[in-house]
Every structure is written in C-alpha cells, then in structure tokens.
Amino acid sequence: MLTQNPRVVFAKRPGTRIPVPGEHIIFESSRSIDLDSVPLNGGFLTKTLMLSPEPFMRERMRDLHVPSYSTHAVLGEPLVSFGLVVVLRSEKEGINPGDHLYGLTTWEAYTVQPYVEGRARHNAEEAPDYTFDVDSLALQVVPDPKGTFPWSRYFTVLGAPGLTAFCGFEGCTDAKPGETIYVSSGASAVGIVVIQLAKAKGLKVIASAGTDNKVEYMRSLGADVAFNYRTTPVADVLKKHGPLDLYWDNVGGEVVELAIEYSRLHARLIMCGSISEYSVAPEQRHGIKNTSMIFKKRLRIEGFLVPDLAPRLAPRFFAEMPGLVAEGKITAKEHITEGLENGPDALVAVLKEGGNGAAGKPVIRVATE
Template structure:
C-alpha cells in the first residue's frame, strides 16, 4: 500500500499564516481501480489566493493548490507512466486521480528544465496576466499602465505584455532588488513603494499624462490613491487584494464612487478560470514571446516538501521574486 504525505489545516488563519495553523499527516492510499492513476508531486505551487480561499475549509481539510506531478502508475488509457500532468491536488506528495480535470503537459512546450513554468508563466499566473490585462484593460499603444506588486508572478508578466503592446509601464515593488528586476524587464519606471515619500506624488511624476490602465494586485491604500489619478475612460483590472488578506477586520477605505462616475472608469474584478477554455491559446502565444526573448520570467524555488509552508508564508512578506514554487 502506498503512503502519501499531505498538509492539512489545523486551525483557521488569524492574521499572518503561522506554521502551527497546518500540519503534515500521512495517508494510506488504496490500490488503483480501473480508470485511475497514481501521480507523484514534482513541483508544487504556493499562491496568495490560498490565504482567503482556505476560509471555506475546516480543520482537517487538505491545503489547496496546484502541482506538476509525474504519473507513476496508471490504469487509465489516457495517461501513461512517465507522463507529467497539472492537477489541483493540493499540498500532497502522492495522489490518486480518475484523470478528470487534469492537463497533460505538452512536452514540446514544457521541457524537463521548465516543467515548473506550468505553474507560473505557462500556467495559472500566466493566464491571469494575459487575460486579466488584455481582456479587461484593452490596451492601446501609447497608453500608460500602473502595476502593483510588479515583481510578482502575475505583475511582472502583465508589465511585459503591456510593453509588447506598445504601452508605457510604471511598476511598484517592495525592495530595491525587485525594482532592479522589473527595470531589467523593460518597465519604463519602477519604484520601491516602501521607500518613496508619497505614492501620490510619485505617481503624478511618473505618469504626467495620467493613468489609462491599472492592474491591481494589492487593494487598500494603493487602490485608493491610484483611482483619482486615472484618465477619463480608464480601465482597472482587479486581480487581487493581498494587502487585505491577513486583516482580521476590513479597513475603511476612501469613498470613490464620484471618481468612478465622473471619470467613467471601468473597474472589473476577475477569476481567471472564466477563460479556462482559452488558456491553451494564451500559452501558445506567450511561449512564442518567451522563445523570441520578449517575455522573461523568474522563479523563487524552495527545496523540499517539508518547507512548503515557509514558501507560502514568504508570499506575504515579499520573499518571492516572480513565481514561488516548491520542488518536492
């Protein structure tokens, strides 16, 4: 009988996630039935969305998440031993699956050296950047885009896509190292939001013609400051609000209804799975940009399944540059 290890929720997160909120347990897996596969984790993803989504779960439930896994046993004719798949298996080392909702990796796109990219630039975060920006912000050449958490898995890709589309891009990140990184990606302006004196004054200087598009991963004061500086008919894509995830009580924000009304702003939040059927077209185009060196990506790799929580907690203290992944 096969043994799997998995992280389960010990208690609901209060404020910043703590190691005592989760624990690793062992699970005995039964023999495979016809139509099933046994997959072993190779790369696992940690993402900010896990923090608010886990509110829906109870103690004892497995931590959610996506992984790249290798098929090590199969009784399903669609999957052979040695195939690599992407599945929402959660934080676990081995998983039995009936094959539904699994994506088999196209090895012509994902080589052994970049299998982890199926969790990043050629995975959910990449699709988030592609559709969240192109579909909601509808960029036009010459327009100005502001991106928060611009050195992260999504923001760094958004900024580069905007440059490919001929836009001017202003990004904000949480350290001088990250500012240097996004400048190297081609951002026109980049700032460390922790060291600037005034976000409003910085934005006014960086965007003398106003802001046409805003891709927001942060929410809170950052959102409240950007909106009044937007041009008429500006577009805002709300991808996340990481500044709010660890708060025990909601913040009281600015009242911006008048700004939205009179500037006729379009503001839309989204969950990327609305475009799930179109993800392959995004990955095909993005892979082309990667091969032409128009799109670059970085991964912060944590070694070892036992260190997975540390990788997750690091998302909320700014430890990751680009996509955070765990090598099992």
C-alpha cells in the same frame, strides 16, 4: 513496500490572521503509502514534483460564513494548489505512467487522483452563484513532453499566472500603444507577465513591489518606472509619472484610492486581486474615500476571474505564449524552495508585504523525478 507520504494539512481556519505554520497549516510525516498496491479505483497515482504557494490558498482558508469566488479549504485535508506531478501508475484512459500533469493537486508526496475529499468542489449549499467550479483547473497533461522549458516555467508564464495575466490584459484592458499603466505587486507571478505584455503593446509601465531586488527585476523586464512602495510613497510616483490610463490591481485597499486619484478621464481599473485584504478584518481595511471620482472621471472598474475568460482566451494563450517564451520575448524566473517540509513557511511568505524578499515566483520542489 511502504513509502513515506508526507503532507501539509489544513488544521485550523486562521480567521483574519496570516496562517501560522504548526497551528493553521501543519507538516505531517507520519503517513505512508504502498506505491505498488494502493488501489487506484479507475484513477491514477502521481508523485508530486513541484507545488505553488499562492494567494488563492489563503482565500480558501477563510471562515465558513465569508463568501468568495472559491469554495472553502477542508479542515484535516492536505492543502490544494497548482502543482506539477508525474504519473507512476494509471487505470485511466489517456493518462500514462511518465506523463507530466499540471493543475490543482494536493500538498502531499504521492496522491491517488482524482483527489476528491480535499478538492474544492462546487457545492450548491455552500457556494454562492459567483463561485467557479475548480474542476476546470483539474490536472492536465502538460503540452510539452520533451521538456523544452524548465518544468518550473509552468508556475509562471506558461501556467496559471501567465494565463491570468493574458486573460485580464487581452480581455479587459483595451490597452493602446502610448497609454500609461500602473501594475501593483508588479513582481508577482501575474505582475511580471502583465508588465511584459504591456511593454510589448507599447505602453508606458509603472510598477511597484516590496523589495529593492524586485524593483531591479521589474526594470529588467522593461518597466519604465519601477519603485519600492515600502520606501517610496505611491502617490509621489503617480503624481510624477501619471496620469494613468490603466491600473492593474493585485493589491487592493489604499492603492486603489490612489489609482483613482491619479487616473485620467475614461481610465480603466482592472481588479485582478487584493492581497493586502486577505488576512485583515473588514473594519481594519482601508476604505476608498474618493468613489465619486469614478463617475466624475467616467472610470471603468472591472473585476475578472481567469476561469470566466479562459474559454475564450486560453486557446490563444496556449498557441502564442510557448512561442514567445521560446523566443525570449516573454521571460520569467522562479525562486525554488526545497522540500515539502518548508512549504508552510513558503506559503506564509507569499502573504506578506515583500514576500520572501527574492525576485522570482516562489515554487516548492517536493521531489526530483
């Protein structure tokens, strides 16, 4: 029997614009699949439960000549992001019907895995040597078969954002109690974990976000100074509450210049992402004008990618984080959007200042079990 298999397709590269639903990313409901007889070819059939709209997807939509750390999204194929799926049928050893898997998957209701065509793969011709192999992010059985936590928690503290924050914080910051850290986009999925790790370590935390309810949320997570960067100048806050020992950059651009300006001697700037630049032409980006302060203050500026640090730090993350979450020492919340048809709008919101306005990591619920 045929079942509808809607999907969200990458239809056109957005250049330097924020993608437009219906033009660059299109919801399609015309396809169907026979769940009982579709060939698995040694793989397995999954039903998509939840998907994560995230900045990484925009980076993969860039023009073909623009190099980056990831391979390019493929036109005409479904979008790919982190997701939670349940296995319906399997021909693959070690994967059984009923298993819940988390990792990169396609924006469609049902998928024969592993999905190859649309999945970014390391391609020597296309990819420069700083591209990582996304196969390291392939679907894995979630290590919590009883569902102790809400499944959506895999999209925040227990999944990729939590691992990103943990790897960068433990691997790069050299944070010491009593130091001051500023976290930009502090209410993002990564930011909320950085705030909590920093507080647990005894740091003073300054954090910014683009809406007042996110500011309240960051305060509830322990941020000592939380502010709305769209209504309060970042410089005023850093001048009053700095100088900084650490800056965690999720945003890029002008805020990096300010972090340099209000850094202490020997401060560390950890570059996790630069979401303010992903949809802006290079000539329109904010150039950093105080680079000489980097040597004058002997600053350390370090970029990191989670797959580089994960081999060393993921075992600790998976050993420690579930316990901290179960004890309530690290918390998170998710903002659920219902329905794959609303996926394009949910993705676009992530890419704009203030996001969708709500506090909580955006998650798309595609189906219940």
